[in-house]
Amino acid sequence: MEIILLERIEKLGAIGDVVTVKDGYARNFLLPNKKALRSNAANRKVFEANRAKIEADNAARRGDAEKAAEGVNGKQIVLIRQSSNAGHLYGSVAVRDVVDALHADGVTNVTKAMIVLERPIKTLGLFDVKVALHPEVLTTIQVNVARSPEEADLQAQGVDVMADLFEKDESGFTEDYDPNAEPGEIAATETEEAPAEEA
Numbered sequence: 001m002e003i004i005l006l007e008r009i010e011k012l013g014a015i016g017d018v019v020t021v022k023d024g025y026a027r028n029f030l031l032p033n034k035k036a037l038r039s040n041a042a043n044r045k046v047f048e049a050n051r052a053k054i055e056a057d058n059a060a061r062r063g064d065a066e067k068a069a070e071g072v073n074g075k076q077i078v079l080i081r082q083s084s085n086a087g088h089l090y091g092s093v094a095v096r097d098v099v100d101a102l103h104a105d106g107v108t109n110v111t112k113a114m115i116v117l118e119r120p121i122k123t124l125g126l127f128d129v130k131v132a133l134h135p136e137v138l139t140t141i142q143v144n145v146a147r148s149p150e151e152a153d154l155q156a157q158g159v160d161v162m163a164d165l166f167e168k169d170e171s172g173f174t175e176d177y178d179p180n181a182e183p184g185e186i187a188a189t190e191t192e193e194a195p196a197e198e199a
Contacts, residue, residue, distance in 0.1 A: 001026045002039035004047050006054060008135040009035060015055060016047065065134030068109050072131055073139040077101040078152040081145055083124055093121035093145055098129060102141070109133070121145055126155055 001023045008014045009030075012021070018039050021030065030036040037043040047054070079101055083089045095115045102110050116130040116138075127143045146152035151161050 003030060003036040004039050004043060005036050006047075007035055007058060010135070015058060016051065062134050062136050065137040068133050069137055069139040072102075072107055072110065072133065072141060074141070075102070075105065075107065076142040076144055076156065077105055078144045078146065078149065080148065080152070081124075083147055087124040089122050089124070089145070093143065098141075098143060101143075124151075124155075124161065 002018060002020050003026050005013050005015055005017045005019065013019050026036065026038075031038070037047060077098065079093055079097060081089050081091070081093065095112050095117050098115050098117070099110060099112050110131060110133070114132050116132055121127055121143065124145050124147065127145065128140050129143050131139050131141055133139060144152050144155055146155055146161070154161055
């Protein structure tokens with residue numbers, strides 16, 4: 001289906017471009033959300049007559065989005081989640097979780113449609129997430145997913161919490177060694193030897 005774009009759409013084009021898209025994409029997303037018009041003679045005339053107004057409205061919205069971006073850009077949000085010992089979350093962090101955390105942090109002008117999350121977050125760590133406040137205004141926030149506020153602080157300082165955890169485990173483990181033991185025999189611990197000496 002041929003359409004006329006009413007706003008810039010990434011990977012498609014800018015305002016006024018006539019592009020061909022799949023019918024479903026046009027019918028289910030672009031046309032209902034007033035991002036495009038069907039490309040026919042009548043709509044071309046309507047678009048050309050209103051082009052100046054459409055571009056002026058777009059410029060005004062872009063200006064508002066740029067002001068809003070100053071309050072959002074570089075913001076760090078912390079999400080506390082339960083995870084396995086390997087750092088895999090029980091569940092995942094989705095767009096809704098990011099929006100709720102931003103709203104709790106006082107950023108109320110961000111909606112779910114503005115969050116660009118390539119795939120759900122399923123591990124602990126720091127993640128850069130894009131926020132499209134306007135088709136031409138992209139900003140980035142940092143999502144810090146941790147098991148506790150203390151872990152979140154360490155991650156924010158650049159410490160790899162999972163690597164640290166495994167180093168502690170490895171350094172604390174020592175195997176009992178008995179030089180006189182036969183192969184396959186379990187080494188006797190001091191607590192087991194003590195009662196034998198008393199008897």
